[in-house]
Amino acid sequence: MLQQVMTKPGEIIFKEVPIPEPGEHQVLVKIMDIGICGSDIHVYHGEHPFTSYPVTQGHEVSGAIAKLGAKVEGLQIGQKVTIEPQVYCNTCYPCRHGKYNLCEELKVMGFQTTGTASEFFAVDASKVTPIPEEMSFEEGAMIEPLAVAVHGVKQVGDVTGMNLVVIGAGPIGNLVAQAAKGMGAAKVMITDVSDLRLEKARECGIDLCVNTMKQDFGTAMLEAFGPDKADVIYDCAGNNITMGQAIKHARKGSIIVLVAVFAQMAEVDLAVANDHELDLKSTMMYRHEDYLDAIALVKDERVQLRPLISQTFAFQDYLKAYQYIDNNRETTMKVIIHVQE
Ligand SMILES: [Zn+2]
Numbered sequence: 001m002l003q004q005v006m007t008k009p010g011e012i013i014f015k016e017v018p019i020p021e022p023g024e025h026q027v028l029v030k031i032m033d034i035g036i037c038g039s040d041i042h043v044y045h046g047e048h049p050f051t052s053y054p055v056t057q058g059h060e061v062s063g064a065i066a067k068l069g070a071k072v073e074g075l076q077i078g079q080k081v082t083i084e085p086q087v088y089c090n091t092c093y094p095c096r097h098g099k100y101n102l103c104e105e106l107k108v109m110g111f112q113t114t115g116t117a118s119e120f121f122a123v124d125a126s127k128v129t130p131i132p133e134e135m136s137f138e139e140g141a142m143i144e145p146l147a148v149a150v151h152g153v154k155q156v157g158d159v160t161g162m163n164l165v166v167i168g169a170g171p172i173g174n175l176v177a178q179a180a181k182g183m184g185a186a187k188v189m190i191t192d193v194s195d196l197r198l199e200k201a202r203e204c205g206i207d208l209c210v211n212t213m214k215q216d217f218g219t220a221m222l223e224a225f226g227p228d229k230a231d232v233i234y235d236c237a238g239n240n241i242t243m244g245q246a247i248k249h250a251r252k253g254s255i256i257v258l259v260a261v262f263a264q265m266a267e268v269d270l271a272v273a274n275d276h277e278l279d280l281k282s283t284m285m286y287r288h289e290d291y292l293d294a295i296a297l298v299k300d301e302r303v304q305l306r307p308l309i310s311q312t313f314a315f316q317d318y319l320k321a322y323q324y325i326d327n328n329r330e331t332t333m334k335v336i337i338h339v340q341e
């Protein structure tokens with residue numbers, strides 16, 4: 001079978017390797033689709049602080065079970081699945097308390113361990129989650145980023161009836177806004193500086209889409225929600241400007257969730273955060289229950305994934321996919337690699 005290997009930033013080769021044999025508690029997955037996300041792009045550019053080369057990528061993935069290990073129960077050959085890419089120790093404090101997404105030794109497939117970008121992938125059955133038969137493999141590959149969004153939304157508990165603001169209408173911001181609506185939020189306002197991304201959010205059913213190059217963030221929030229403003233602001237852009245907007249304009253005593261990864265050291269006004277008793281939260285990846293919620297949101301048509309697919313590429317064109325993303329930064333939402341037909 002073929003296996004993708006990024007040998008150094010900007011260079012991808014395909015190695016011919018034997019199809020792996022699943023262990024007793026493993027399954028062999030015929031890999032169908034792989035999504036490319038911001039973290040993969042950082043690896044491509046040599047800007048991912050925790051990844052070394054060579055590395056096989058692929059953590060947003062769907063496929064079908066091709067073979068079952070001797071002791072695997074509850075899964076069937078041919079079943080459509082997605083894979084949870086976290087590798088954790090099971091013994092550290094967070095692991096012992098159910099928060100394995102925060103494992104002290106956390107490794108993620110495609111970054112610190114071998115990713116799924118090969119024609120077949122052997123993986124522990126516990127990391128495999130079935131997706132509905134009617135779900136496409138493309139959608140299946142996008143359950144991972146949706147799980148990121150679901151986990152982020154849930155940082156404030158139940159959002160039913162809440163008024164929310166999402167800053168940043170890229171793939172994760174879009175999915176946070178959609179997931180929040182799908183999970184019962186009353187009204188969601190999303191902001192960005194790109195009309196194209198805001199148009200995409202509108203297409204996905206987000207109530208209010210505001211371009212903050214054209215309209216002041218604080219004014220837009222007052223217009224949207226009145227003097228009580230929003231209950232939560234999710235920062236899905238992660239820079240000094242957006243976190244600055246959130247801290248400056250959040251209702252006193254309300255919650256800000258940092259969803260995006262800050263690219264540099266933050267310079268934000270913590271004195272205001274203090275004075276307004278703002279609850280600053282953050283969020284890291286997801287756990288199994290978030291995968292289940294993400295799958296249910298798509299199955300029940302409360303979240304739409306298809307509008308986010310910008311372009312698809314064949315397996316052998318992996319490099320072209322990155323070149324396409326670099327050349328179409330603003331318009332690209334999600335690029336999918338079709339590993340097999
Ligand atoms: Zn990702």
Ligand SMILES: [Zn+2]
Pocket residue numbers: 088089090091092093094095096100102103104105106
């Ligand atoms: Zn651990």
